[in-house]
Amino acid sequence: MSAPPSRERHRLLALVADHILQRGVNDLSLSSLARAVGSNNRMLLYYFGSKEELLDEASLVALERFPGIDHLMGELDDDGPPGPLLERAWLRIADRRNRPFLRLFFELFSLHTWHPDRNAGYFRRIATQWPEGVARLLVREGYDETTAQECAVAIVALWRGLQISLLAGADPEDLRAAHRRSLASILGLQTIS
Missing domain, CATH: 1.10.10.60 (Homeodomain-like)
Structure with missing residues (x-):
């Protein structure tokens, strides 16, 4: 206490x-x-x-210092089709100014996999917040609940993988192109405009 x-x-x-x-x-x-x-x-x-x-x-105080990430899910409540909103979300995540937080996030995550009791509250929030926010957007756009949840989990997994590549030094423009192509595939669209 x-x-x-x-x-x-x-x-x-x-x-x-x-x-x-x-x-x-x-x-x-x-x-x-x-x-x-x-x-x-x-x-x-x-x-x-x-x-x-x-x-x-x-860690939560650190997150508050990166409003592009901290308020990311709230921005998905804006009006507009899901593709462009999710594309904008990725650009916010990938913003160079967010790299210190991304490094901290993955370090904490790595330690959490070895010691699940450490930072458990933080990771419970992280595990649910983003998929719930993405699923909410997709339901609003007409996806059924199950499909929205499945797509949301895939999109957040895509973001996590791209974040690792970003921190490893991959070209941000290559990652943006990969994001657009993968997002279109997950959402069943021809392209993201």
């Missing part, structure tokens, strides 16, 4: 978010994290309960 919100708690959380965006979380101990943010283990545990809770919350 963590302490109630306070100015100091918010300050520490912001500093931890800065730290993990710059350096990642691999081999990060509570002690090294405390030193990096000018605190101590006891205070971090008081405010956050555990290192895992602290990193879970700091």
Whole structure:
């Protein structure tokens, strides 16, 4: 159980978010994290309960710094056909300014696969938010619920794969072309305009 919100708690959380965006979380101990943010283990545990809770919350704070990603699903509620809206979503995800968050996301995901109890809340949210947002768009456009859900899972999986390629150094324009072709195939369209 963590302490109630306070100015100091918010300050520490912001500093931890800065730290993990710059350096990642691999081999990060509570002690090294405390030193990096000018605190101590006891205070971090008081405010956050555990290192895992602290990193879970700091990851969400980090996400808020990348509005192109944080508000992505809300933008799918805009009017318009799904193809262009999903294309715009991919361009937001792939924006160079979002790379620090993408690196952190995949690092946390990798650690989560080895230790499912770590950052479990964060990944429960991630696993449902994007597919639900995409499915909502597709249902609004006339897809039945089952097809919308299946297509949404495929689209989010496409995005994840393209994000890995992006971080590995693939040409963004090649990835954009692959996205358009794959998206058209998933949605059963001839092209994405």
